Amino acid sequence: MAGSRGKSSPRRYTRRGFLTTAIRGAIATGALTAYGATTRNVAAAPTAVNIGALFPATGGFAQFGQDCFNAAKLAVQMVNDRGGIKSLGGAKLNLILSDVQSDTTVTRTETERLITSYKLSALLGSYASALTLIASEVAERHKVPLLTGSSSDQLNQGGRKYTFTPFARASQFAKAQLQMAKLISDKPKVAVVFENTAFGTSTSSGVREQAPGEGADIVMFEPYSAGFTDAGPLVNKVKASGANVLFAVSYLNDLVLIVRTMKQMGLNIPLNGGSGGFLHPDFYKDTGKDAEGLLGVAHWNHDTSADAKAVNAAYEKLYGKFIFEYAGGLVAQTFMIADALERAASPDPQKVRDALAALDVSKGFAAMGPGGKVKFDQTGKNIYGHPVGVQWQKGDLVSVFPKEDARAPIVKS
Amino acid sequence: MAAVVAQALVNGLLIGGIYALVSIGVTLIFGVVKIVNFAQGEFVMIGMYISYWLAARVGLDPVASLVVSMPVLFAVGVLLQRFLIRRVLGLGDMPQIFLTFALSLLLINLALLLFTADYRTVDTSYSESAIHIGPVYVGVARLIAFGLAMLLSGALEVFLRATDLGKAMRAAAQNRDVAMLMGVNPEHVFSMAVGLSLALAGAAGSLIMPFYSVYPGVGQVFVLLAFVAVVLGTMGNVRGALIASLMMGMAESLGIQFVGADSGLIVVFAVLLLTLAIRPSGLFGRQTR
Numbered sequence: 001m002a003g004s005r006g007k008s009s010p011r012r013y014t015r016r017g018f019l020t021t022a023i024r025g026a027i028a029t030g031a032l033t034a035y036g037a038t039t040r041n042v043a044a045a046p047t048a049v050n051i052g053a054l055f056p057a058t059g060g061f062a063q064f065g066q067d068c069f070n071a072a073k074l075a076v077q078m079v080n081d082r083g084g085i086k087s088l089g090g091a092k093l094n095l096i097l098s099d100v101q102s103d104t105t106v107t108r109t110e111t112e113r114l115i116t117s118y119k120l121s122a123l124l125g126s127y128a129s130a131l132t133l134i135a136s137e138v139a140e141r142h143k144v145p146l147l148t149g150s151s152s153d154q155l156n157q158g159g160r161k162y163t164f165t166p167f168a169r170a171s172q173f174a175k176a177q178l179q180m181a182k183l184i185s186d187k188p189k190v191a192v193v194f195e196n197t198a199f200g201t202s203t204s205s206g207v208r209e210q211a212p213g214e215g216a217d218i219v220m221f222e223p224y225s226a227g228f229t230d231a232g233p234l235v236n237k238v239k240a241s242g243a244n245v246l247f248a249v250s251y252l253n254d255l256v257l258i259v260r261t262m263k264q265m266g267l268n269i270p271l272n273g274g275s276g277g278f279l280h281p282d283f284y285k286d287t288g289k290d291a292e293g294l295l296g297v298a299h300w301n302h303d304t305s306a307d308a309k310a311v312n313a314a315y316e317k318l319y320g321k322f323i324f325e326y327a328g329g330l331v332a333q334t335f336m337i338a339d340a341l342e343r344a345a346s347p348d349p350q351k352v353r354d355a356l357a358a359l360d361v362s363k364g365f366a367a368m369g370p371g372g373k374v375k376f377d378q379t380g381k382n383i384y385g386h387p388v389g390v391q392w393q394k395g396d397l398v399s400v401f402p403k404e405d406a407r408a409p410i411v412k413s
Numbered sequence: 414m415a416a417v418v419a420q421a422l423v424n425g426l427l428i429g430g431i432y433a434l435v436s437i438g439v440t441l442i443f444g445v446v447k448i449v450n451f452a453q454g455e456f457v458m459i460g461m462y463i464s465y466w467l468a469a470r471v472g473l474d475p476v477a478s479l480v481v482s483m484p485v486l487f488a489v490g491v492l493l494q495r496f497l498i499r500r501v502l503g504l505g506d507m508p509q510i511f512l513t514f515a516l517s518l519l520l521i522n523l524a525l526l527l528f529t530a531d532y533r534t535v536d537t538s539y540s541e542s543a544i545h546i547g548p549v550y551v552g553v554a555r556l557i558a559f560g561l562a563m564l565l566s567g568a569l570e571v572f573l574r575a576t577d578l579g580k581a582m583r584a585a586a587q588n589r590d591v592a593m594l595m596g597v598n599p600e601h602v603f604s605m606a607v608g609l610s611l612a613l614a615g616a617a618g619s620l621i622m623p624f625y626s627v628y629p630g631v632g633q634v635f636v637l638l639a640f641v642a643v644v645l646g647t648m649g650n651v652r653g654a655l656i657a658s659l660m661m662g663m664a665e666s667l668g669i670q671f672v673g674a675d676s677g678l679i680v681v682f683a684v685l686l687l688t689l690a691i692r693p694s695g696l697f698g699r700q701t702r
Binding site for chain 1: 417420421424425427428431529530531532533534536540541542543550552624625626628631633634635638666669670673674675676677678
């Protein structure tokens with residue numbers, strides 16, 4: 001025993017030593033890069049413009065946050081390769097990444113830290129609406145503009161002046177789903193199943209409220225508890241309801257179970273899963289043919305315009321998968337910031353904010369989202385933004401709705 | 414109406430077979446070693462990941478990967494008994510509860526770290542096929558799972574009744590002290606019992622894989638009803654756990670069908686409470702003295 005302890009203790013020391021060295025090394029590298037960046041800027045005259053990117057690269061949303069970082073890096077690279085900000089003497093964008101760890105408290109402290117430690121001209125963030133709402137609060141307080149693809153309508157409320165949302169809002173999604181149902185049937189009979197927590201209940205009630213206005217008939221409206229072992233009884237009820245389209249507000253594993261049970265029972269009606277994690281390329285990789293034919297709604301998709309396709313091609317070359325909704329929108333947002341900086345001719349966040357409020361673009365990467373134009377109203381909402389209906393077709397997420405964004409017709413399974 | 418009831422009963426019976434594998438494992442450990450294994454669901458999760466990776470990397474059918482998941486988990490069970498459970502035996506309830514509960518948390522978080530929270534699914538040729546008998550359909554993957562679950566439960570029953578080791582286990586379950594006086598080696602019996610119990614959890618994992626997604630928290634989904642079945646079928650009683658599991662599966666299914674899709678468990682717990690009110694030690698327990 002004593003012998004083994006004697007043997008292990010120097011090893012432990014070495015390991016600790018190694019770690020310390022590694023950490024010191026990492027700090028030194030960080031310091032060097034920062035130092036290197038400043039000297040290079042001094043030499044090139046214009047100072048780099050700092051843009052903060054707050055995304056969850058670890059924790060529950062890690063899969064999505066990492067792709068957001070990748071997209072932000074690509075976007076900044078694209079802006080810089082095109083000559084940076086010309087009105088600032090060709091100043092480059094300098095991206096400052098921060099991992100908010102899928103956690104609201106970390107989001108708050110990291111947003112504070114980024115704003116107070118760097119002279120930021122603008123912020124990007126933070127995938128999940130719950131995180132973005134926090135980042136937005138802090139950004140408002142420090143008067144730094146925040147661009148976000150998060151869909152919660154709350155981001156346009158409470159007199160926010162520094163928060164800009166260039167894409168469709170959550171309240172617009174239900175309407176788009178109902179309109180997609182009309183592409184499938186002239187008289188859509190919709191069955192709605194949803195998991196019985198806040199997420200499912202609030203999303204599904206939006207569908208129920210707007211159904212009469214869109215000429216859709218709700219024939220079934222049923223909550224269920226997430227994480228069931230058998231979708232049989234639920235699908236049985238859908239079948240009995242005579243619905244010709246099914247809306248499911250579900251977590252991913254329930255969604256797969258519902259799809260499989262529908263196939264087993266021979267219930268051959270289109271399934272619309274709304275918006276969420278299943279719009280990510282990994283979903284198809286993990287579930288294979290169960291995803292095929294699945295419908296959803298997104299605020300951005302990689303195939304709606306030539307510019308979007310170009311961004312997607314660049315991203316795919318780097319990361320081997322298509323650029324998902326939120327990450328793609330992020331590239332557009334970076335170009336909106338570049339456009340605002342160009343017109344403000346100053347990295348001052350207040351001036352950038354004012355230039356964003358006056359933004360009016362209809363071409364280029366800034367305008368490559370659904371709607372093809374960006375102009376913000378008083379609440380920071382893009383007046384041209386609308387959701388795009390998407391469908392998994394042969395491993396690709398294809399835009400199918402509305403007509404101006406569609407790249408292929410809906411496959412009615 | 415009759416068709417709907419029949420369908421609900423068939424669905425419930427099939428999933429009940431899976432609950433049975435989990436609950437038999439729990440009840441076997443409890444009966445022999447006298448410890449409640451809160452981590453049983455996590456061993457189902459490990460079985461699922463073994464089958465998933467074998468299917469994804471080697472292309473092995475998840476049901477066939479039973480031949481890997483069962484021995485692997487058996488070995489894990491033996492090691493678990495030798496190195497962890499043995500140390501807390503006789504220390505009272507709290508250390509034992511903390512041990513298995515901590516193990517459950519550890520395994521879930523380890524899986525999160527290694528495999529992320531992604532839902533992973535295996536596609537087999539029969540994942541989406543079903544046999545239609547009149548108005549009732551029977552999912553092929555579930556039918557295979559149920560059939561093999563019943564086969565394994567039957568094999569365990571035969572093992573417990575016909576072999577020396579099985580008899581030793583039953584003896585230890587009935588009265589540990591007397592069994593030891595009769596020359597039963599508790600170390601060996603305990604290791605085998607925990608090993609067998611985990612092997613059953615591994616089997617459950619492999620059998621679920623063709624129709625259910627695996628993710629780090631998946632064990633919790635199956636373990637809740639399994640625990641209900643263990644109590645309902647009298648703790649420590651293998652046959653009781655089997656029958657109670659099938660009942661619970663059907664109760665849940667009927668609940669979802671007739672009470673509401675978010676309240677299937679209401680029926681399950683109503684059955685449990687009623688039974689315990691009449692027979693406090695479960696369906697197969699001796700009347701309390």
